[in-house]
Amino acid sequence: MNPYFVGLLVPIAVSLLLQKRRKVEKKRGVPVDVGGEPGYAIRNHRFERPVETHWEGVNTLAELFEHACKEYLYMPLLGTRKLISREIESSPDGRSFEKLHLGEYEWKCYAEAFKSVCNFSSGLVNLGRQDNESVAIFAETQAEWQIALQACFRQNITVVTIYSSLGEEALCHSLNETEVTTVICGRKELKKLIDIGWQLDTVKRVIYINEEGISAEVSIAQNSTSWSVKSFEEVGKLGAEAPVDANMPLPSDVAVIMYTSGSTGLPKGVMMTHRNVLATLSAVMTIVPELGKKDIYMAYLPLAHILELAAETLMAAVGASIGYGSALTLTDTSSKIKKGTLGDASALRPTLMTAVPAILDRVRDGVRKKVDAKGGVAKKLFDIGYSRRLAAINGSWLGAWGVEKLLWDRLVFTKVRAILGGNIRFVLSGGAPLSGDTQRFINICLGAPIGQGYGLTETCAGGTFSEYDDTSVGRVGAPLPCSYIKVD
Numbered sequence: 001m002n003p004y005f006v007g008l009l010v011p012i013a014v015s016l017l018l019q020k021r022r023k024v025e026k027k028r029g030v031p032v033d034v035g036g037e038p039g040y041a042i043r044n045h046r047f048e049r050p051v052e053t054h055w056e057g058v059n060t061l062a063e064l065f066e067h068a069c070k071e072y073l074y075m076p077l078l079g080t081r082k083l084i085s086r087e088i089e090s091s092p093d094g095r096s097f098e099k100l101h102l103g104e105y106e107w108k109c110y111a112e113a114f115k116s117v118c119n120f121s122s123g124l125v126n127l128g129r130q131d132n133e134s135v136a137i138f139a140e141t142q143a144e145w146q147i148a149l150q151a152c153f154r155q156n157i158t159v160v161t162i163y164s165s166l167g168e169e170a171l172c173h174s175l176n177e178t179e180v181t182t183v184i185c186g187r188k189e190l191k192k193l194i195d196i197g198w199q200l201d202t203v204k205r206v207i208y209i210n211e212e213g214i215s216a217e218v219s220i221a222q223n224s225t226s227w228s229v230k231s232f233e234e235v236g237k238l239g240a241e242a243p244v245d246a247n248m249p250l251p252s253d254v255a256v257i258m259y260t261s262g263s264t265g266l267p268k269g270v271m272m273t274h275r276n277v278l279a280t281l282s283a284v285m286t287i288v289p290e291l292g293k294k295d296i297y298m299a300y301l302p303l304a305h306i307l308e309l310a311a312e313t314l315m316a317a318v319g320a321s322i323g324y325g326s327a328l329t330l331t332d333t334s335s336k337i338k339k340g341t342l343g344d345a346s347a348l349r350p351t352l353m354t355a356v357p358a359i360l361d362r363v364r365d366g367v368r369k370k371v372d373a374k375g376g377v378a379k380k381l382f383d384i385g386y387s388r389r390l391a392a393i394n395g396s397w398l399g400a401w402g403v404e405k406l407l408w409d410r411l412v413f414t415k416v417r418a419i420l421g422g423n424i425r426f427v428l429s430g431g432a433p434l435s436g437d438t439q440r441f442i443n444i445c446l447g448a449p450i451g452q453g454y455g456l457t458e459t460c461a462g463g464t465f466s467e468y469d470d471t472s473v474g475r476v477g478a479p480l481p482c483s484y485i486k487v488d
């Protein structure tokens with residue numbers, strides 16, 4: 001007999017022999033009585049009342065960040081890839097595509113990030129911001145976004161976030177309703193602002209993040225509007241020259257007003273206090289095991305969305321590293337990545353990521369296509385490996401994680417894992433329902449749990465969250481321990 005097949009059969013036989021018949025079902029959510037009203041549920045008996053903070057003595061997001069920076073000083077926090085080159089490739093049918101060649105991640109450690117935050121925060125005050133005036137961040141996900149956010153928190157400034165896909169009317173409405181005086185933006189967003197500038201009654205200052213080619217927009221803004229236009233670096237420098245004491249918020253102060261695309265009409269701003277967001281972060285700490293210094297988080301979803309904002313704020317609280325990327329440069333085969341160069345995930349090798357179902361569906365389809373294209377033995381092996389792991393998830397603990405797992409990893413799944421850098425240990429999906437099929441597929445291919453969460457901007461994301469060891473699919477899990485859920 002072919003020794004290769006013996007090697008294959010032995011671990012299968014062993015795991016079949018040791019297979020446990022049925023797993024004991026763990027209680028994941030229990031009913032509770034809140035003020036005599038029936039129908040509430042909380043996560044489980046471990047939590048008698050909703051959690052408020054996981055960190056002793058920390059009651060606001062501003063305190064949380066300071067606490068982390070003092071603890072993790074020289075650990076890397078914010079990672080960004082430098083642009084090496086930008087090329088325009090044209091396809092045979094005459095369309096042209098922009099392709100990027102991006103370098104390795106370059107890191108800012110916690111201490112450096114804290115310094116940037118303090119400087120920017122002082123700079124905002126030095127620019128002449130008055131109490132009660134809010135600041136809007138209207139830009140793509142990047143390190144400056146996080147720095148600006150934390151800087152505002154330190155001065156008890158409410159941050160207004162605006163989804164970048166919102167139309168002109170919605171944008172106007174959001175900035176107007178919150179009486180924003182200062183907008184922090186990138187290039188595309190500055191262009192949009194200039195277009196509607198005449199309708200913005202309260203905006204006085206624009207701080208632009210230095211993106212390639214932005215000087216054209218800056219010059220237009222300087223010539224045609226009454227705004228004071230400054231670069232992100234200038235504001236930081238202003239703050240470094242004249243530091244201002246922090247003006248820390250209270251837990252009940254509003255940290256963020258988030259405008260997302262509502263289902264109907266103009267978007268509504270959701271007000272979140274420091275206490276609200278902190279409770280979500282604290283609850284997630286109880287769900288995902290061992291969040292900490294070893295974790296590397298792939299940041300590419302819009303920060304104007306509560307899922308990403310909560311995830312990054314949590315990463316920055318536990319000593320993890322945040323590597324910034326974008327949906328169009330995520331993998332080696334992403335549309336904006338130059339052929340032969342690394343996508344964000346390959347360059348970063350993250351351990352954690354958040355995803356929306358559309359992205360996971362795309363990964364699944366990509367893998368299926370590749371496997372089908374290969375055909376032959378490769379496809380057979382993939383199919384056997386897949387069904388073995390599926391059976392293992394249903395029944396035997398050993399099959400899922402023992403010798404046989406190693407074998408199938410070697411033969412099949414390592415290559416699939418490599419698409420997302422090879423080190424993913426947990427994926428959180430949120431924002432829309434994830435199909436059970438995709439969840440199972442990605443779960444099996446990555447050999448890592450895909451947690452599913454459910455929440456609203458209004459609940460600071462933290463509604464429900466499936467547990468690390470929950471192998472069922474198509475469910476959003478039990479209530480997070482920061483929430484009660486009432487089923488009417």
Ligand SMILES: *[C@@H]1O[C@H](CO)[C@@H](O)[C@H](O)[C@H]1NC(C)=O
Pocket residue numbers: 131132133156158248249250253
């Ligand atoms: C923070 O700002 C809000 C209004 O912007 C104000 O009501 C609140 O008192 C401030 N908190 C502190 C601690 O100063």
Ligand SMILES: *[C@@H]1O[C@H](CO)[C@@H](O)[C@H](O)[C@H]1NC(C)=O
Pocket residue numbers: 172173176199201
């Ligand atoms: C903005 O608010 C002002 C009053 O504060 C109002 O006069 C103006 O029409 C509003 N503009 C838009 C575009 O909503």
Ligand SMILES: *[C@@H]1O[C@H](CO)[C@@H](O)[C@H](O)[C@H]1NC(C)=O
Pocket residue numbers: 216219220223
């Ligand atoms: C802005 O004004 C300066 C000097 O007044 C001029 O040189 C420049 O071309 C103007 N830029 C734009 C975009 O109009």
Ligand SMILES: *[C@@H]1O[C@H](CO)[C@@H](O)[C@H](O)[C@H]1NC(C)=O
Pocket residue numbers: 390391394
């Ligand atoms: C897994 O178990 C569920 C029910 O417990 C069953 O419906 C499903 O067919 C099983 N799948 C496999 C591949 O054994």
